[in-house]
Amino acid sequence: MSSAALAQSCTGAPVSVQVLGSGGPGHNAARASASYLLWVGGQAKMLVDIGGGTNYRYAQSGAKFPDLSLIAISHLHPDHTSDLPALFWSGRQSRGDTLAIAGPSGNQTAPDFSVFLNRLFDPKDGAFQVLAPIMTGMQGNERVVRLDPKVVDVTRAEPTTVFDQGGMVVTAIGIPHGPLPTLAYRVQTGGVSVVFSSDQTGTNPKFVEFAKNANALIMHLATNMEGSPLHASPAVVGRVARDAGVGHLILSHIGQFPLDPAVAEVKAAFTGPLTVGADLQCTPVR
């Protein structure tokens, strides 16, 4: 089956979540790296992360760049960010308004998100100087998309509101992912809520509170059964989903290790509806 044949339309339900990339950092013949779309009223409104391969998946999904209201970046590992320049290069001329984009504060292991964007797109020092117009919204006399960055302090104990417009409210909270500043996001819209856990160890009880009673929760797997200093084990993923009491669990960030035993470990704790993520898969939330 071709990849295009795998694409599922996400325009049918009032609110849906689509996996653009269900893989992690490793090379994977079937999975792009991490990325998700939230569809509201038939439009792809929010993009969460954009790892390698997902700009192509974005095109396959049928999402329209001018419909996008928010890009939410969880952390600066390349499997979550590396297609960002590709996305802007593809879409910059399709709109001339402001686009909100959020990401984490920095520490000694990573720059804060606005510094990261400047290092990519600054007109003088940026790696992609050709994309500098997205920082001002003007290319010569022509309007292009203008980024409106927001840096979220990962050290704050309580959630931060990063977006509140058009009936969509998005909050973020810092989560433990080794030394790298990392955010989970929660979006509330159309009477439902979806939580994107990103990479984390699952050891911050505040996250369980943050994800409480979400209609859908997307959680990431480690590359082994034991977990790691960066990632929760499948057993911990199951416990977090159970303790948060979520309506539907979607597993993603899937590597090459045998998946069935990992899913069985998750199911030992979480007995609700569970979906194993696949690229371009769409899950209606309402």
Ligand SMILES: [Zn+2]
């Ligand atoms: Zn990752």
Ligand SMILES: [Zn+2]
């Ligand atoms: Zn990571």
